[in-house]
Amino acid sequence: MGRIIFHIDCNSFFASCEEAYNPSLKGKPVVVAGDPKERRGIVLAANYLAKQLGIYTTMPLWEAKKKCPSLIVRKPNFSLYRAISQQVFERLQRVSPLLERASIDEGYLDVTEMASVHPLILAEHIQRDLLETVQIPVSIGIAPNKFLAKMASEMKKPLGITVLRKRDVPNVLWPLTVETMHGVGEKTAKKLNAMGIATIGDLAKANEIALQQTLGIYGSRLKEWANGIDHRSVNPEEGEKRKSIGNSITLPYDVTEQRVLLDILRQLAESVGRRMKQKRVVSATVQLTIRYHDFQTITRSKTWDNPFQEAEEIFRYAAYLLKKHWNGEPIRLLGITALDVFDRKEAVKQLDLFHYEEEAKTEALWKTVEKLRKKFGGTAIQKGAALVEKKGEQQN
Template structure:
């Protein structure tokens, strides 16, 4: 690796906190060390769902995320079950990244518990292995948080490397190692490929990362669009993306507002405007892969007086209907009835969808899955046939009765 420094090629770390939520709980209460620990949505209910598990729970008892809590307790009667404390997790996450920033300013937060560091210019601190060992040792001593670190010439390989040894692993993955180390693996084990994409690739005879690496570019593009081309590059160990320190700060909030053609006092019309704004915000959140727990509305009256009001809900959201319902709640609570000139909706403090762990019991978990399937179907129909292909009954009634409210 010292030779890598001398050649001045990139050296990228991917630092991944191991079983982060459970590790945070153990850091707060050291008496939990050596015990099987899970974080669950509703520990008092038999129908609760496991949201996170430490490695003792995973490796010794086979407990995994989304497992019904009653089954986890059956596998491990001594299981320690804790309610999630997202304030604690974000506080410790901030401390982790503050520490990592002491090594290099070229630091990118990928989520609450993982990030990339470009240490190409940090040769004065020692070899990459020395630096990785120092990071791992000091995070464990200071914050009691175990991390695995992948060392590679690019972000994709660093991410793959950090997954190879957990907990407390340090793995070096060079581009020349790709055919031997990565190509034999099934495609679903590759970063960036989920179950749906894996099934699509399987449908055309691609089952391993090696087969993906050798597949025809045109075939992949026809199947997956530009994503297929990018995945082929990654499978060959190619990833030119830089570590971007601003990437985690770019989408702190996502909003949409509109000035109305005339001053409006009819609640019905204001609700229609909110619905359109909610759809716009939802679409942009999905494009960025983020969710939020806080909705803010802005109301500007005809006299230009402007107010903003917000509320934070327990569970994160992304769907237009959820954003709309929350905005309606705020409008009904804070609109004083005076003529409105402008309306706006903003999803505040957005964060990566991967962080969105809902405190759901098993039945709500199933209900959410059904909703997501319905929303995805509606979205596909609207993309293919236009937004008007599916309308609420009230909208159809207004169209037939000649109500011109939709002209807004």
Template sequence: MYSQINEVTSFYPKNGRVILHVDMNSFFASVEMAYDSSLKGEPLAIAGNEEERKGIIVTCSYEARKFGVKTTMPLWEAKKLCPQLIVKRPNFDRYRKASSAMFEELRQYSELVEPVSIDEGYIDITECYELGTPIEIAQSIQNRLLNQLDLPCSIGIAPNKFLAKMASDMKKPLGITVLRKRDIHHLLWPLPTIEMHGVGAKSAEKLATINIHTIGDLAQANDIQLRAVLGIRGIQLQERANGIDPRPVDPEAGKENKSVGSSITLPRDITNQSELLDILENLAISLSDRLKRKRYMTKNVAVIIRYKDRKTISRGRKIINPIRKPVDLFHAAKILFMQNWDGNPVRLLGLSAQDIVDEDEAYEQLDLFTYEKAAQKEPLYQAIDTLVNKYGKKVVRKGSELQKGENDKK
């Protein structure tokens, strides 16, 4: 028995960690197939508004992907590519229950389980050698999820979270991939930066301006240039491109109540509702900028109101989907303010983002309508960002501001 354990421990590093990233394959579609076996093997898409043909694909099965169907694709386009496509409306209660059951299965192997989103998470199995080698544990997890829940997954095995995440993306569906630091030169470095976890389209564009096109380019880039285009985030990405990621698997990570706030003491006590809402909107813009710089998003917005007599109230509002755009922050703040302001003179206004989540680990527990609206508005937001970056904040103004300007001239 001792010799068997000794043999297994040889697969575990003496001073490092063994981390798995478990990524469910085409999760929403897989849950629907588990619920209705007649859907297995069929091209299936989760979307909405099928009658109007205006729906957006939330996710789709691998059978549908063979026809070129992709997430965020308009439903009419998907049906053109795959006329036999089966479309189901999202059932988020069903998906949340499946997610909960999935994480319960993972906790049978280790207490160190960190959910990242509804369909993926990390497990630290460094001390789990009695259960077998890392590959044997990964195979056991994969088989258990498939046999108990009828849900397929891919698993990455690595010495840290970043490499485990990259590994799980390499073989889908039902893949198991080991990625060691010594492998990154030939497996990761040739890949374009956009394929690196944590690098979005905008970051990839900025990196391209300093001739960084691959993960290898990023790994060997000049520190000063990286800081110039991406700030401290550029240095963090460079470390990960070199296989360095000290973040532990933290079961409490999702429960942290970090916050970012922005407030202003008014030059005079104000009772005019329109003025107060304008101030609140400016606070939303300021807060959005701070969240963007820190690469955070929020699932809880709070408004702080301090009256002339120094009485202070703070009221929060939980939000299903992580937000950061000024318009979304202001919308939530305006509702809170209108519900809680008693009409008395206000001395201080504040707006804070609580239940903060990292941008690259934020996820949307989507309801269909917010998903579709977000997808439709994204080109508009990108166009506004481009204009503001090029010409300054005053280039985009509200109609009410323009009207006020015209009235002032009269």
């Protein structure tokens, strides 16, 4: 007997959350976007009624409103989306303990041991339960492995239930373009296309050595997936192990100088930011830990509107918490933790097109700075203020 894996995918999740929070929005075209007064705002999410009118993610808001003058615009409410996501996964946990959270709006469920219930009946029960209790529509893919279950859940939306068996792969998946395949992003698709691989069927039959030369070990995995093979298990710990990323340091002596404490916070922020990038996660909450000379320890946290990952943002938020909550007593330990981290692709920001361009430039700059620091040392590039302070100390 093979495995029975469900992939549960919440439909138009952010827009569905807005409808669940405000039922009067149901049956109306709704988008989640930036400030509706801002001409350059863009659509971050759209419900299916809005999609039917030709509105899509990243469309300029002015263009969306031109297509649909009655369009209802909601600003991103990240805390609401996280809370509803938690409710969804709590209900899925009741179905099977073998639940792996893949992102804020999707997860895998291994129901192999529930042989007494037909998979289709179980899927219908899950779908109906989530719609009635949390007011969130979901599509469910049923397959013998995670890859096929993921592909199946994409085939019918909203409120779809699709079964995809391994024997269906040649007829169902192989004619599709590689761009539609789970695990193939834009850059990977271009590399595959350059190799003459246009469809999933082409990938399934491609030369494995050539794939490895172009994509490394990932090329072999993609070929397996294209042939309907995926040995990964549903691992509940996979989605839980990255809930927080932090770093702390016990100081060699008790410190009372704010300037020194801020320098230490900057080092900690750079360490936390680097690890977040390695794991490709972001967070919206910074926690600061302070241990005083008498070993009294306090933790203070704050959640910001926009998810962050850059060391400079982490430092700025931690510095804010230090200045607000430090009582002036000598400190012997400092720590920074990014709480409730999640996949970067889930991040929702209230950005207009101009800010997207600016952020892209900033990200490129920080990548260059990080490369230089890694090659020449942490002090290779410093802020002007730090250099002025250092020069002043030398003169004294």
